[in-house]
Amino acid sequence: MTEPTRCTWDPYSVLMLRYHDEEWGVPSHDDRHLFEMLILEGAQAGLSWTTILNKRENYRRAFDGFDFEKIARYGEDD
Numbered sequence: 001m002t003e004p005t006r007c008t009w010d011p012y013s014v015l016m017l018r019y020h021d022e023e024w025g026v027p028s029h030d031d032r033h034l035f036e037m038l039i040l041e042g043a044q045a046g047l048s049w050t051t052i053l054n055k056r057e058n059y060r061r062a063f064d065g066f067d068f069e070k071i072a073r074y075g076e077d078d
Contacts, residue, residue, distance in 0.1 A: 015053040036066040 007024075010016040028034055039059060044052045052059075064070050 010050055013050055013053075016050055019049075019053055032066050032068065035068040036060075036063075039063055039066065 004021065006017070006020055009020065028037070036059075040052050040056065043055075043059065060066060
């Protein structure tokens with residue numbers, strides 16, 4: 001099997017390779033995934049994408065699994 005053509009972002013990072021091969025440039029119509037990307041892209045300003053991918057699970061926990069409907073119902077105590 002031949003190696004897929006890839007961008008030269010970070011060829012040694014398993015997270016970056018997985019992201020490149022499975023998510024980058026793949027259209028998504030899933031609202032939760034789109035919300036996740038909105039949050040992660042906003043957090044990325046000034047940081048490397050590798051940093052964001054390394055912290056992705058922390059963001060997932062902090063944003064209730066990127067459940068935007070649940071987050072929209074947050075009250076003052078949440």
